[in-house]
Amino acid sequence: MKKDLTKLMDLTKEDIVGILNLADQMKKDFKNGKEHKILNGKTLAMIFQKSSTRTRVSFETGMYQLGGQALFLSTNDLQIGRGEPVEDTARVLSRYVDGIMIRTFEQEEVEKWAKWATVPVINGLTDFSHPCQALGDFMTVREYKGALESVHLAYIGDGNNMCNSLIVGGLTCGMTVSVAAPEGYDPDPKVLDFAKKYDDKFILVRCPKEAAAKADVLVTDVWASMGQESEVAARKKAFEGFQINNELLALANPKAIVQHCLPVKRGEEITAEVFEAHAKPIFDEAENRLHVQKAIMALLMG
Numbered sequence: 001m002k003k004d005l006t007k008l009m010d011l012t013k014e015d016i017v018g019i020l021n022l023a024d025q026m027k028k029d030f031k032n033g034k035e036h037k038i039l040n041g042k043t044l045a046m047i048f049q050k051s052s053t054r055t056r057v058s059f060e061t062g063m064y065q066l067g068g069q070a071l072f073l074s075t076n077d078l079q080i081g082r083g084e085p086v087e088d089t090a091r092v093l094s095r096y097v098d099g100i101m102i103r104t105f106e107q108e109e110v111e112k113w114a115k116w117a118t119v120p121v122i123n124g125l126t127d128f129s130h131p132c133q134a135l136g137d138f139m140t141v142r143e144y145k146g147a148l149e150s151v152h153l154a155y156i157g158d159g160n161n162m163c164n165s166l167i168v169g170g171l172t173c174g175m176t177v178s179v180a181a182p183e184g185y186d187p188d189p190k191v192l193d194f195a196k197k198y199d200d201k202f203i204l205v206r207c208p209k210e211a212a213a214k215a216d217v218l219v220t221d222v223w224a225s226m227g228q229e230s231e232v233a234a235r236k237k238a239f240e241g242f243q244i245n246n247e248l249l250a251l252a253n254p255k256a257i258v259q260h261c262l263p264v265k266r267g268e269e270i271t272a273e274v275f276e277a278h279a280k281p282i283f284d285e286a287e288n289r290l291h292v293q294k295a296i297m298a299l300l301m302g
Contacts, residue, residue, distance in 0.1 A: 003300055004114040004121040007107065007129040008168040009194060016173055020139050022295035023288070030065070030291070037067030038302045042098040044070045046124070047078070049104040050227075054262065054289050055124045055132070059101055062294040068301075071097070090116035099301045105227060120300035122293075127161055127227070128188055132296065133261050134165035136288040138173065141217055143288075144257050144281055149174035154215035154252070156180050156208045157242050157269050158235075159187035162221045162261055167191050171198040178203045180211035182238045208242050215252040219259045220244050220269045236268070244270040257281045 008016070026036060044063050046056065056072065063070040080089050086109065093100060094117045102113055103124035114121040123131055138148060145151050153170050155163050159181045167187055170177040171194075179187065183206065186192065195202040205211050212218060223235045223242075244258060258270070258278035266272040275282070 005131055005296055006110050006114050006123045008131045008165050013172050019295050023139050023292040026294050027291040038298055040067035042068040044099045045093050045097040046070050047073050047102040049075050052103055055103055058290040058293055062290055086112045087116040094118040130161040130165050132293050134169045135292045137259055137285055139288040139292050140285040152176040152215045153217040154178045154211045155219045156244055157220045158185050158223055160225055163187050164191045167195055171201055176201045178211040180205050180208040208248055209251055212248050212251045216256055218244055218252055221261055222265050223269055244274055259285050262286055
């Protein structure tokens with residue numbers, strides 16, 4: 001039976017740990033010069049309706065390192081841009097390629113691709129979920145903290161796709177997750193409903209200091225994501241005080257690390273000083289996108 005990765009809600013703890021364990025091994029082997037050509041002769045179609053740095057380069061490089069190839073396809077490159085429906089494009093591409101990764105806006109579109117494609121579909125980002133980035137974050141947390149269980153992750157800022165994915169994945173893996181978001185910028189209702197099963201491990205508050213208290217990992221993201229450019233001024237006002245800075249960091253565990261999915265707006269969601277002080281775990285996090293996505297592609301397409 002075909003398997004897809006459309007959102008973290010579809011994965012069990014065992015699924016997530018299995019991906020992370022394979023990613024750890026692939027990273028170790030890569031550093032030691034050992035190759036894994038397990039996708040030799042296979043092709044990944046990469047469909048982009050949103051611009052990208054890390055998603056495109058990490059997937060394309062990952063496919064190359066696994067022995068396959070990746071095709072970059074923007075909306076302008078496909079007949080979808082002229083009105084061909086997803087159900088037709090998905091069935092056509094399934095005759096040509098071995099997997100499809102899509103980076104788009106609506107979660108429903110990824111789910112539709114998964115319904116109609118006969119090859120594995122991977123969510124490279126939607127407005128609801130960013131599963132590959134969250135898995136890269138969890139891989140980094142394990143590298144720095146040794147495990148996910150009993151680690152306290154605090155997310156400060158917009159209840160966006162990153163926040164949604166960190167809540168779901170973190171709670172699934174035994175983490176404590178605290179979120180500080182302004183009124184009107186909460187995580188998705190479906191995610192909050194999911195979190196009700198973990199009421200002893202999850203809190204949503206309006207005070208960043210309350211969320212950050214004794215946290216082992218502090219995470220943030222830009223206040224205005226792609227597609228929200230018209231809201232920049234309103235969001236800057238709404239997110240005043242929702243910044244990771246030295247004052248907030250002082251409330252966390254003394255050995256806390258900071259994570260950011262990038263790109264960053266220094267001076268807004270995080271100060272330049274804190275960002276640079278935690279640059280190593282942040283860029284380890286970015287690198288780990290490559291290794292975790294190789295693991296995902298190997299498991300789904302291998």
